[in-house]
Amino acid sequence: MKKILLIEDEPVLVDLFKDKFSKEGFDIITAFDSESGLQVARIEKPDLIILDILLPTRNGIDLLKKLRVEKEISKTPVLVYSCLDAPDIKNDALKLGVIEYLLKTKYTPDQLVEKIKEYLNKPQVRNDEVF
DSSP states (O other): OOEEEEEOSOHHHHHHHHHHHHHTTOEEEEESSHHHHHHHHHHHOOSEEEEOSSOSSSOHHHHHHHHHHOTTTTTOOEEEEESOOOHHHHHHHHHTTOSEEEETTTOOHHHHHHHHHHHHTSOOOOSOOOO
16 A cells, blocks of 8 residues: 655645545645654655645645655655745746655645556656666
8 A cells, every 4th residue: 555645745645635535545644844744754755645735734745855865765756746936936846856846726635546546656756767
């Protein structure tokens, strides 16, 4: 069973995705902020991380930077799913190796589930290998 870490601070979205991913046969774990997201990633070593950029205390870009220096989880694929549509933030995320930057306003939860299934069922290819 593939393990997905969802780092999202909106409880309604967390509940929705926990239900959807569980029904699709994924093991879904959650964190509501960057600090707990990093701790959960260290402990659980997920197959994929879904990351919101706008999080309490520290944003998702800060978390990505920390993930990329953690030896055991530095290569974990990260997909950004955020409402923040800022080209500079998107470029920063892509430079940090996210597999895709998706806007919440353009992808339904069902479409996100399909994207995740695609990524977890194909060989892992990141958009860069600069680490």
